[in-house]
Amino acid sequence: MLTILRLLTGFRAHVPVDCRFSYRADDPFVVRLDLLVAPRTHVSWVVGRDLLRAGTQHLSGMADVKVWPSRVPAGRPGLHFRLSRPHGRATFTADLAVVREWLEETYDMVPAGSEAAFLNWSVVDQSLPPVA
Numbered sequence: 001m002l003t004i005l006r007l008l009t010g011f012r013a014h015v016p017v018d019c020r021f022s023y024r025a026d027d028p029f030v031v032r033l034d035l036l037v038a039p040r041t042h043v044s045w046v047v048g049r050d051l052l053r054a055g056t057q058h059l060s061g062m063a064d065v066k067v068w069p070s071r072v073p074a075g076r077p078g079l080h081f082r083l084s085r086p087h088g089r090a091t092f093t094a095d096l097a098v099v100r101e102w103l104e105e106t107y108d109m110v111p112a113g114s115e116a117a118f119l120n121w122s123v124v125d126q127s128l129p130p131v132a
Contacts, residue, residue: 003098004016008092023109
């Protein structure tokens, strides 16, 4: 899904940022957010799918990713994302209904609790260090 997030600044300005949300059944626990900050430049974040879903209802997450519902200036329900890295952080807002609808489609693809059945265990096994 391609949508627009609004970067919240300290001056009540909202800078629009294109964002692609993507989900793959073979990596069922995560959602990928690609923020398209400039024509050939993007910043990627991997967020837990369950964390994102919980954030549509209440404050969810800790450390580098926090998600929570809120009202945006026009009074419509919004979804806030605070993304932090050692060199800074940014807070974005999105249309809550749009994100919820897309997210529910991921749960139609891979129902909650059945994620392990969709994992490609041979790929997971290759990424783990050998046991001594």
